[in-house]
Amino acid sequence: MLRSCAPRLRTLGALRGLTGGARPAVGDAGPALRLFSSEKFIDKDRSLPNPSWSKEIRLLFDQFMKKCEDGSWKRVPSYRYISPQDSKPTKEEGQMSRARIFSRSYDDGLGFEFVMFHNDVEKRTVCFFQGGPHLQGPSGLLHGGALATMIDVTGGVTAVMTGEFVMTANLNINFKRPIPLGSVIVINSQIDKVEGRKFFVSCDVQSVDEKTLYSNATGLFISLDPEKK
Numbered sequence: 001m002l003r004s005c006a007p008r009l010r011t012l013g014a015l016r017g018l019t020g021g022a023r024p025a026v027g028d029a030g031p032a033l034r035l036f037s038s039e040k041f042i043d044k045d046r047s048l049p050n051p052s053w054s055k056e057i058r059l060l061f062d063q064f065m066k067k068c069e070d071g072s073w074k075r076v077p078s079y080r081y082i083s084p085q086d087s088k089p090t091k092e093e094g095q096m097s098r099a100r101i102f103s104r105s106y107d108d109g110l111g112f113e114f115v116m117f118h119n120d121v122e123k124r125t126v127c128f129f130q131g132g133p134h135l136q137g138p139s140g141l142l143h144g145g146a147l148a149t150m151i152d153v154t155g156g157v158t159a160v161m162t163g164e165f166v167m168t169a170n171l172n173i174n175f176k177r178p179i180p181l182g183s184v185i186v187i188n189s190q191i192d193k194v195e196g197r198k199f200f201v202s203c204d205v206q207s208v209d210e211k212t213l214y215s216n217a218t219g220l221f222i223s224l225d226p227e228k229k
């Protein structure tokens with residue numbers, strides 16, 4: 001437990017802009033790279049546009065970057081590796097030395113392409129997601145597990161940005177309409193209630209024109225008990 005949480009906590013620091021140095025703060029759209037100069041490792045911020053992004057997701061990205069200008073919204077940076085140690089062979093033997101964050105483990109365009117924006121005052125997060133061809137479930141449709149992943153990550157980020165580092169305790173997802181593979185969808189997530197260490201989050205998943213509700217979900221995220229950490 002201790003071993004797996006420590007690198008996540010480092011990531012949380014970077015995610016919330018709590019660490020200084022060359023790591024980009026949340027909402028800092030400028031730096032595309034996270035630099036760990038002592039380790040001479042460069043990890044790309046993967047929530048920035050790449051050539052696989054459709055015009056639609058690019059347009060949404062541009063619209064929300066404008067909303068970031070007054071500070072009300074912040075873009076949430078996102079990386080493939082939890083820490084520099086995970087980017088190169090480690091003391092771990094075999095496959096574990098190649099660990100990547102699941103939602104960033106695919107090459108550009110093949111899997112999870114997404115960017116998230118967080119609004120601190122409203123305690124909500126918007127995720128623009130384009131599912132690539134390696135996320136197929138039924139023919140031509142997005143796999144439900146891929147959508148569950150994105151709901152989990154968006155809800156988790158919403159809780160993390162509101163509180164502390166959390167683990168997912170419960171997810172309850174209604175799959176209402178199938179999602180065409182490759183289409184752009186919008187995941188809206190908000191904090192409904194906070195009770196001690198428990199963050200109750202709800203999510204809805206819609207088409208960009210808001211005419212189709214693909215899914216809705218609730219989740220419980222729990223911050224780690226300091227005594228158990």
Ligand SMILES: CCCCCCCCCCCC(=O)SCCNC(=O)CCNC(=O)[C@H](O)C(C)(C)COP(=O)(O)OP(=O)(O)OC[C@H]1O[C@@H](n2cnc3c(N)ncnc32)[C@H](O)[C@@H]1OP(=O)(O)O
Nearest residue numbers: 008011012152153156157160167168169170198222224225
């Ligand atoms: C990469 C970083 C970037 C940051 C980006 C963040 C996005 C990350 C998204 C991915 C996240 C993951 O994949 S996380 C990986 C998947 N999740 C896991 O592996 C979690 C496994 N479960 C656990 O480790 C544990 O059960 C915890 C940490 C969730 C909770 O354990 P605990 O801390 O000991 O909590 P415990 O004392 O038992 O319970 C505290 C309170 O919560 C309630 N509670 C506990 N579990 C539940 C439950 N399932 N449903 C209802 N209620 C529950 C209890 O009744 C209690 O209520 P009361 O009596 O106080 O009222």
